[in-house]
Amino acid sequence: MNNEQAYWLPFTANRAFWKTPRVITGARGHYYTTDDGRQLLDGFSGLWSSGLGHCHPRIVEAVREQVGTLDYGMAFQVANDRAVALASEVAALAPAGLERVFFTNSGSESADTALKIALAYHRARGEGQRTRLIGRERGYHGVNFGGMSVGGIPGNRKVFSATLLPGTDHLRHTYSRADMAYSRGQPAWGAELADDLERLAALHDASNIAAVIVEPVAGSTGILVPPVGYLQRLREICDRYGILLIFDEVITAFGRVGAPFAAERFGVTPDLITTAKGLTNGVIPMGAVIVSEKIYQALMQGPDNAVELFHGYTYSGHPVAAAAGLATLQVYREEDIFARARALEPVFEEAIHALKGAPHVIDVRNFGLMGGIELEPCPGAPGARGLEVFLKCFEAGVVIRNGGDILQFSPFLDSTPDELARIFDTVREALGKVA
Numbered sequence: 044m045n046n047e048q049a050y051w052l053p054f055t056a057n058r059a060f061w062k063t064p065r066v067i068t069g070a071r072g073h074y075y076t077t078d079d080g081r082q083l084l085d086g087f088s089g090l091w092s093s094g095l096g097h098c099h100p101r102i103v104e105a106v107r108e109q110v111g112t113l114d115y116g117m118a119f120q121v122a123n124d125r126a127v128a129l130a131s132e133v134a135a136l137a138p139a140g141l142e143r144v145f146f147t148n149s150g151s152e153s154a155d156t157a158l159k160i161a162l163a164y165h166r167a168r169g170e171g172q173r174t175r176l177i178g179r180e181r182g183y184h185g186v187n188f189g190g191m192s193v194g195g196i197p198g199n200r201k202v203f204s205a206t207l208l209p210g211t212d213h214l215r216h217t218y219s220r221a222d223m224a225y226s227r228g229q230p231a232w233g234a235e236l237a238d239d240l241e242r243l244a245a246l247h248d249a250s251n252i253a254a255v256i257v258e259p260v261a262g263s264t265g266i267l268v269p270p271v272g273y274l275q276r277l278r279e280i281c282d283r284y285g286i287l288l289i290f291d292e293v294i295t296a297f298g299r300v301g302a303p304f305a306a307e308r309f310g311v312t313p314d315l316i317t318t319a320k321g322l323t324n325g326v327i328p329m330g331a332v333i334v335s336e337k338i339y340q341a342l343m344q345g346p347d348n349a350v351e352l353f354h355g356y357t358y359s360g361h362p363v364a365a366a367a368g369l370a371t372l373q374v375y376r377e378e379d380i381f382a383r384a385r386a387l388e389p390v391f392e393e394a395i396h397a398l399k400g401a402p403h404v405i406d407v408r409n410f411g412l413m414g415g416i417e418l419e420p421c422p423g424a425p426g427a428r429g430l431e432v433f434l435k436c437f438e439a440g441v442v443i444r445n446g447g448d449i450l451q452f453s454p455f456l457d458s459t460p461d462e463l464a465r466i467f468d469t470v471r472e473a474l475g476k477v478a
């Protein structure tokens with residue numbers, strides 16, 4: 044082995060990767076620099092994470108300043124001023140009623156934290172039998188055991204099947220090509236799929252169900268947009284049975300759908316929201332779970348000196364991450380980024396749907412600045428065509444993402460129409476070249 048190959052890449056075909064490595068050494072604005080000096084247009088905002096572009100000067104400056112002021116501070120029984128300030132800003136941005144913020148370091152940790160808070164909440168109220176957790180087919184809630192168990196992407200579950208959490212169930216996913224191919228924004232068909240929750244409530248008795256967790260727009264599985272009325276119906280069923288509703292907004296929060304949160308855009312308020320990525324523009328790892336006041340208050344029990352929730356991370360509320368978060372939120376506000384992303388949505392929608400009819404394309408879908416182009420898989424080699432298109436685009440100077448045979452797009456929140464055109468022109472060319 045070449046020692047330079049010690050790096051085991053996440054979610055990557057490692058052996059193929061090291062035959063033709065793709066290494067970036069710098070980034071600025073909307074472009075990456077590669078180790079051979081090429082400039083690549085980033086069509087994925089990092090990994091859904093960096094909507095303001097790379098090395099934003101305001102965020103870089105805030106991190107520089109903070110790391111020389113308070114590099115780290117004990118996280119248990121001691122707070123730092125940056126985390127306190129960021130929590131109150133996040134709470135102010137969140138839908139009314141979601142007022143408490145628990146910091147994590149990633150989306151996966153946010154998912155597991157939210158599930159644990161849901162269980163603890165019911166127990167604190169004397170309903171400790173409410174332990175069942177419900178996710179959705181094709182859902183992605185990270186790779187830790189809780190998120191993996193409620194997640195619904197088969198490849199992520201297969202190897203770990205025997206060790207997934209007991210007592211989990213899954214709603215059906217919300218995609219039907221026959222009913223919604225090439226829909227723009229929310230598909231009209233499918234609200235009734237939310238009634239799966241009603242069936243599970245009947246099957247298990249609702250009094251045993253703690254929470255349901257969904258991505259408002261499913262991202263990693265290839266952009267599944269919720270049918271009109273679907274999220275509202277989930278909310279109604281949860282209310283009927285005392286089930287907590289968790290929105291995993293690791294991708295959709297902070298502007299990706301042209302609003303601070305998808306909850307606001309869809310007009311549905313969950314009991315907990317999980318976030319990460321755009322919280323710090325991806326500059327320093329950080330996540331947050333935003334929790335309703337009702338849940339928080341239910342947990343504030345026992346003697347004053349007792350720890351109320353036995354959960355937390357060494358780096359919860361890390362001051363350098365929190366400083367990056369504060370600067371990021373300031374830029375969102377001052378540059379009116381969420382409204383700009385919303386205004387860009389029709390331009391993005393036109394650009395992506397122009398690929399209808401291109402070779403191999405069997406569906407195009409979009410919401411906010413999230414888009415998916417689904418390709419017909421190569422017979423006997425699922426994912427091969429999607430990967431080839433990704434590689435061809437990379438060679439041509441544009442970074443997109445493929446999840447199997449679904450090409451995914453997450454452009455910067457302040458993209459220009461020309462950049463969007465370049466991304467989709469490059470994809471069109473690549474589609475013409477792949478077998």
Ligand SMILES: Cc1ncc(COP(=O)(O)O)c(C=O)c1O
Pocket residue numbers: 148149150151152154183184185186258262263291292293294319320
């Ligand atoms: C909806 C959702 N939840 C959780 C995660 C996991 O986040 P992380 O990779 O930061 O653990 C992701 C990552 O893409 C995600 O899209």
